[in-house]
Amino acid sequence: MPPKCAHPSNEFLVMEMEKLLEQEGAKSHRRVAPGQVNHTVSSYQRALHSIRTHPASIETGEQAKALRGVGNFIAQKINAILIRLEAAATYGEEMARHLPPEEDAARTQKAAAASKKRKATPSNGLVEHPSSGDVSKVYKPAKGKLPWYVIMALWDVGATSEARAVDLSELVTEMKALGFVGTTSQLSTRMSSLINAHHVVAKAVDGGLLYLSLAGIQSATLCRQEAQPANGSGPTRQPSAATPPFDWSTTNLSKLIPTVPQVRPNDDEAWDIVLLLDHREMISRTNRSVFERKLLEANVTCEVRALNIGDMIWIARAPTRMHQGQPQEFVLDVVVERKNISDLASSIVDKRYTEQKARLKESGLRYVIYLVEGSLASQSTCIRGGGLQTALTRTQVQHNFLVYHGASHDETVGFLAAVHRHIVHHFHPHLVCTNPPVPAATLPLASPPPPPLRDFTQVVPVTWQLHSEFQTASRKKAALTVGEIHQMMLMQVPKLGRATVSHAAATFPTMASLWTHVQGGHPLALGSTTRRAAEPRHTFLVDLISRPTYTTTAPTTKY
Incomplete structure (x- = not known):
């Protein structure tokens, strides 16, 4: 058991620092070769030892910086933790709920004392930036607008640090609980401005999870202060209401009207995991079915369909659930866009590349795999290999897509087979799956997954959506404005x-x-x-x- 702090009020700070240390240690397993030392982990360990042995309460980043083993980087992390603690204590949030009862009172007194040291908010709406002392405006969205729902939802779920970041589906669920009636595409459009322009929302380095930045915490506390009713309680959750009519002419998607209520899988239901191939995907022009045949030979259950978005997508079929005489099919959170090198280069030139990536990002699916086939150096294309490599790197870093580069058709088939086995392997523990379990001899191919898919773990969908409705929603409009x-x-x-x-x-x-x-x-x-x-x-x-x-x-x- 870790040693207790010399001063009880530093216990919360130590717990938050331990979370950062665990997160950095998880990254170290993927990035640092065996036998090498992760200096960031070592810095966290030295800082934790200094905080535990410090006899006084640490209230600012400058105080922490004076400790042995704490530099600018660690001091900034500590200052961010202390700011979150102060903001939560000021407005009555139970951010210190993990503290022992006898130490909770001491922590509250410390946060209140730190609050008095900061300047009061001027009447002109300006607040003092807690870390730098510069006066800057706090972003305050109007109540009931989309940015307000985003900030308040992240605050309510406690996503105030990278260690507590949440994914988009959890954010949407919390926003709807607060009364949000918009769409995911609207949220994706505005999220960019909240991250890059207003800097109130931040995105985690790994996985693209979302959390409130320091400016976002200030904005949330200001919104919460104004939203509190007379009895002092927080924002009330609105009952579910019918969604008002939406102008679908402003989007590039067709109108989606759910035909069945939200599905709740039963434990005794049997499900088939099927890979759907777009009918335009082929390896040989003379034999269009060779792609499907190779996947079937690799023990992949697949079918050829007309897909409105992506080239491959996985579905879960329930033979016992019938709708209009057909078994119901539900979309899993995985979609693949496949391109050969020449097609990738031509799509960049004619700007299809940007449009396709935007549609894939707005599809609402958790995992978007960008599968590139061919050699960057040997192909004669209108864009050089370095430019293509830059485009793929931006796709992976900026858009958070899972990029896989295969040299041949056989590598593509092998990669899709490995992804299929991985999905089946993770589906079995949750629901009954008719696909045969992954044999022990091939288990390493399914767990862990191929290198680009290290975080490819949540394949069972949180929100079950019919494949037919997903097709309707992702269909392009017939007429452009x-x-x-x-x-x-x-x-x-x-x-x-x-x-x-x-x-x-x-x-x-x-x-x-x-x-x-x-x-x-x-x-x-x-x-x-x-x-x-x-x-x-x-x-x-x-x-x-x-x-x-x-x-x-x-x-x-x-x-």
């Missing part, structure tokens, strides 16, 4: 990215408005909220609109 066509045209302009095009389309909603602006001799300023577009892009677009004639030339250089 004028604004969508305008953005597609701007995306074809070289070196104009998605963020720049979105900002330009908001300023000039139609091509006619952009044309009139340029023809009138007015200056053209493109860019987004986070970056400015380079001057050559302005010049190129102005020249493109102003030029009286055009000529077609063949491309001579690679990107």
